[in-house]
Amino acid sequence: MKKITIMIVAVFIALSCQKGVQLNTSIENSNSDSLVIHNKDFKITLHGSKGNFKGDFEAPTGFYQLFDGAEFSTLYLTKGFDLKITADGKRFAETLAFSGNGYKENAFLIRKKKMDQKLKENFRNDLPSEAKLKDILKKRLEDAKIQLSSEEYELHFPSLMLAEYERENEEIIAQLAEFKVKENNLAVLKNAVAPDINFENLNGGTTKLSSLKGSFLYIDVWATWCGPCKIELPHLKKLEEEFRGKPVQFVSISIDEPKDRAKWQKISTTNNFKGIQLLANDGWNSQWIKHFKIVGIPRFIIIGKDGKVIEPDAPRPSSSESIATLNNLLK
Numbered sequence: 001m002k003k004i005t006i007m008i009v010a011v012f013i014a015l016s017c018q019k020g021v022q023l024n025t026s027i028e029n030s031n032s033d034s035l036v037i038h039n040k041d042f043k044i045t046l047h048g049s050k051g052n053f054k055g056d057f058e059a060p061t062g063f064y065q066l067f068d069g070a071e072f073s074t075l076y077l078t079k080g081f082d083l084k085i086t087a088d089g090k091r092f093a094e095t096l097a098f099s100g101n102g103y104k105e106n107a108f109l110i111r112k113k114k115m116d117q118k119l120k121e122n123f124r125n126d127l128p129s130e131a132k133l134k135d136i137l138k139k140r141l142e143d144a145k146i147q148l149s150s151e152e153y154e155l156h157f158p159s160l161m162l163a164e165y166e167r168e169n170e171e172i173i174a175q176l177a178e179f180k181v182k183e184n185n186l187a188v189l190k191n192a193v194a195p196d197i198n199f200e201n202l203n204g205g206t207t208k209l210s211s212l213k214g215s216f217l218y219i220d221v222w223a224t225w226c227g228p229c230k231i232e233l234p235h236l237k238k239l240e241e242e243f244r245g246k247p248v249q250f251v252s253i254s255i256d257e258p259k260d261r262a263k264w265q266k267i268s269t270t271n272n273f274k275g276i277q278l279l280a281n282d283g284w285n286s287q288w289i290k291h292f293k294i295v296g297i298p299r300f301i302i303i304g305k306d307g308k309v310i311e312p313d314a315p316r317p318s319s320s321e322s323i324a325t326l327n328n329l330l331k
Contacts, residue, residue: 020056020057020059021055021056021057021058021077021078021080021083022056022082022083023037023046023055023056024053024083024085025052025053025054025084025086026051026086027051027053027068027085027086027088028087028088028089029051029089029090030050030068030069031069031070031071031234032068032070033048034048035048035053035067035068036065036067037055037059037065037067037075037077038065039064039065041062042060042064058079059077059079061077061079061160062078062160064077066085068089068092070089070092070234071089071092071093072231073092074109074113075106075109076102076160076161077102078102078154078156081100082100083099083101083103084099085097085098102154104153105157108147108148108153108157119140121320121321127179127183128176130177133172133173133176134173137169138169141162141165141166144161145162183313186293189292190310191308191310192308193308193309194209194301195287196210197209197253198281199253199279199280199281200281201276201277201278202269202278207278209251210307212276214247214305215247215248215305216248216302216304216310216329216330217248217249217250217251217301217302217303218239218248218250218251218300218302218326219251219252219253219300219302219303220232220251220252220298220299220317221253221255221294221298222253222254222255222297223255224254224264225256225260226297229297232298232316232317232318233271235316235317235322236250236252238317239317239322239323240275242323243326247305247330248326248330249275251275251278253279253280253288254268254278255280255286255294255297258281258282258283261279264279292312293312300314300322302326304329310329311325
């Protein structure tokens with residue numbers, strides 16, 4: 001009886017010692033004084049200073065997004081994790097690293113992201129047929145099963161990870177079909193002269209695209225109310241810095257309604273946006289916006305030195321393809 005009592009007490013102590021998620025994050029060149037960790041069912045904000053953030057909280061087992069004010073990363077969290085994260089805010093994706101309890105699962109996510117990016121780059125100039133894509137994604141799933149069985153992971157991680165692969169595979173197939181329809185619709189815009197505009201310039205007066213001939217134009221169509229647009233802004237600033245002094249001009253065209261003109265001015269001025277800041281004359285109904293068949297933002301467009309459209313749907317600044325695309329044009 002005494003032994004049974006001791007065992008029960010030991011089990012109780014062990015269970016009571018299991019804590020929630022403990023997170024210790026150190027970010028050099030931090031982009032914010034807070035970290036947001038969230039998914040559709042949970043959200044917590046960790047406040048810190050000098051790039052150091054600590055948290056001890058209860059979070060349901062699953063995948064989360066970590067946002068440092070400029071960059072996103074996927075996390076896997078579950079009860080009992082004591083996870084340490086390090087990164088450089090200026091090169092977040094390249095320097096992100098994990099240690100402590102939970103590092104193996106999150107290191108797997110980093111490897112997965114790199115492999116997915118490599119797979120995506122292979123499709124840059126050669127979109128596969130639906131049948132070929134299904135074969136590629138089937139192999140992707142089989143490779144993941146092998147990787148997940150080769151090491152010991154937290155109990156729920158392999159099954160949740162494989163379910164995520166299956167969900168992504170279905171999404172990628174659907175996206176390919178949508179992309180091909182969109183590509184066919186936009187194909188007629190390539191190599192045609194872009195229609196001119198005469199939009200209000202944040203610095204005063206108006207600006208015509210025709211006045212910018214002689215430079216490549218990387219155009220960002222956005223709005224102050226657009227969340228995905230705002231996520232791209234830090235990457236756009238980095239892209240502008242990358243091509244400073246080169247014959248590339250960055251033009252941001254806001255489709256905010258005329259009634260929100262003051263809001264556009266305030267946000268653009270407060271954030272010290274670079275490049276040429278323009279306000280479309282009639283929001284979504286602007287003829288220029290309709291010409292480019294823009295029904296969702298952000299949208300990025302590249303126009304050549306001669307005023308002809310090179311990419312009616314260019315890579316986003318957050319994509320590594322944006323730098324490669326512009327560099328190829330400058331060769």
